[in-house]
Amino acid sequence: MDEKNGEKRKPSNAVIRRLPKYYRYLQELVARETMRISSHELAAALGFTASQVRQDLNCFGGFGQQGYGYNVANLRDEIASILGLDDRQGAVLIGAGNLGRALLGNFDFQDCGFVMLAAFDINEKIIGQEINGISVFPMEMLDDYSKRYHPAVAVLTLPPSAVGDIVDHLSELGYSGVWNFTNRDIHLSNTTLEVENVHFADSLMALRYRVK
Amino acid sequence: MDEKNGEKRKPSNAVIRRLPKYYRYLQELVARETMRISSHELAAALGFTASQVRQDLNCFGGFGQQGYGYNVANLRDEIASILGLDDRQGAVLIGAGNLGRALLGNFDFQDCGFVMLAAFDINEKIIGQEINGISVFPMEMLDDYSKRYHPAVAVLTLPPSAVGDIVDHLSELGYSGVWNFTNRDIHLSNTTLEVENVHFADSLMALRYRVK
Numbered sequence: 001m002d003e004k005n006g007e008k009r010k011p012s013n014a015v016i017r018r019l020p021k022y023y024r025y026l027q028e029l030v031a032r033e034t035m036r037i038s039s040h041e042l043a044a045a046l047g048f049t050a051s052q053v054r055q056d057l058n059c060f061g062g063f064g065q066q067g068y069g070y071n072v073a074n075l076r077d078e079i080a081s082i083l084g085l086d087d088r089q090g091a092v093l094i095g096a097g098n099l100g101r102a103l104l105g106n107f108d109f110q111d112c113g114f115v116m117l118a119a120f121d122i123n124e125k126i127i128g129q130e131i132n133g134i135s136v137f138p139m140e141m142l143d144d145y146s147k148r149y150h151p152a153v154a155v156l157t158l159p160p161s162a163v164g165d166i167v168d169h170l171s172e173l174g175y176s177g178v179w180n181f182t183n184r185d186i187h188l189s190n191t192t193l194e195v196e197n198v199h200f201a202d203s204l205m206a207l208r209y210r211v212k
Numbered sequence: 213m214d215e216k217n218g219e220k221r222k223p224s225n226a227v228i229r230r231l232p233k234y235y236r237y238l239q240e241l242v243a244r245e246t247m248r249i250s251s252h253e254l255a256a257a258l259g260f261t262a263s264q265v266r267q268d269l270n271c272f273g274g275f276g277q278q279g280y281g282y283n284v285a286n287l288r289d290e291i292a293s294i295l296g297l298d299d300r301q302g303a304v305l306i307g308a309g310n311l312g313r314a315l316l317g318n319f320d321f322q323d324c325g326f327v328m329l330a331a332f333d334i335n336e337k338i339i340g341q342e343i344n345g346i347s348v349f350p351m352e353m354l355d356d357y358s359k360r361y362h363p364a365v366a367v368l369t370l371p372p373s374a375v376g377d378i379v380d381h382l383s384e385l386g387y388s389g390v391w392n393f394t395n396r397d398i399h400l401s402n403t404t405l406e407v408e409n410v411h412f413a414d415s416l417m418a419l420r421y422r423v424k
Contacts, residue, residue, distance in 0.1 A: 112416040196415055202236075204326070211389040
């Protein structure tokens with residue numbers, strides 16, 4: 001049904017959501033110099049079923065060999081390539097408050113396929129600062145900067161009240177995606193902008209259920 | 213198979229993961245004074261299928277009526293009750309750096325079924341501060357504080373290098389759960405501590421795939 005570039009079937013959203021978990025675990029295994037892993041071992045480590053692991057990885061042609069398992073480094077590289085992690089795109093951050101600073105200071109954008117280029121804020125006290133090598137520019141410079149450097153993604157770490165129609169504007173500026181930490185869901189229909197909403201609340205509510 | 217207190221079947225982890233999304237959307241509808249919603253409308257708004265919505269909500273006895281749909285406020289209250297949001301438990305935050313401060317300052321713990329009680333840090337400059345009404349105590353006071361006030365959950369917003377064996381210690385202190393932002397997966401086998409790992413990277417990698 002879902003053909004992409006006439007290649008393999010497009011993987012489901014659920015499969016895509018699991019790939020980063022495989023990737024992170026395989027990274028760990030590479031660091032520990034583990035060479036091979038079976039689908040059973042992968043499944044046990046990640047809390048998936050072995051048949052789910054085999055099905056997931058079959059979506060991409062299947063890298064395992066019967067009775068041998070997967071070559072850890074190869075599988076990690078294949079998943080990185082599927083996700084696009086080895087082809088880094090530019091990103092900017094909008095809103096350099098505490099959360100923005102935490103991301104600039106500690107989050108590894110490169111490992112996720114992005115290069116953080118610049119941050120923007122409206123706060124005079126923050127503008128001009130450099131956080132982990134990233135300069136904070138005044139918000140008015142966003143348009144010029146975007147037209148010049150064509151970042152693919154904007155990280156939104158500004159308060160929900162400040163979001164306004166920034167998303168439509170980012171779409172006009174040619175952005176491809178938004179990583180949305182504003183705690184306000186962004187649903188778009190008339191644009192090609194991809195939105196990834198991060199909701200801390202969903203995670204904490206799930207924990208609340210479990211600590212009953 | 214999975215009986216809990218001899219009542220209904222225990223919902224799957226996937227269902228539990230979807231409940232906060234229903235809850236947040238129903239909150240929005242209540243705010244907009246929407247009275248009823250059909251499973252089709254709920255499904256369309258949340259990106260689920262209508263049969264998935266009906267199945268999910270049937271896990272809890274099914275609150276809908278054929279041809280009428282769901283009463284928005286009732287359904288929200290039922291989901292809040294299932295998740296335990298109306299029975300708030302105590303929480304503390306460990307590590308009041310940028311991310312910790314962002315959560316203390318802007319995140320609504322009450323809406324997720326918790327009351328934030330106190331924060332702890334090792335940094336002399338941060339200790340003694342008050343962030344959004346929450347005091348930052350020295351890390352050495354964690355044990356006494358925990359034994360006295362019995363918080364249920366610890367929010368870990370400290371650097372991965374500082375985690376050490378804090379999780380085992382929290383388990384000994386009687387904590388029931390950990391909301392883990394350290395970017396290092398915590399897997400436990402010999403404790404009853406519930407761990408909710410938050411991985412920003414999983415979310416950004418999924419976005420990277422979509423902006424190809």
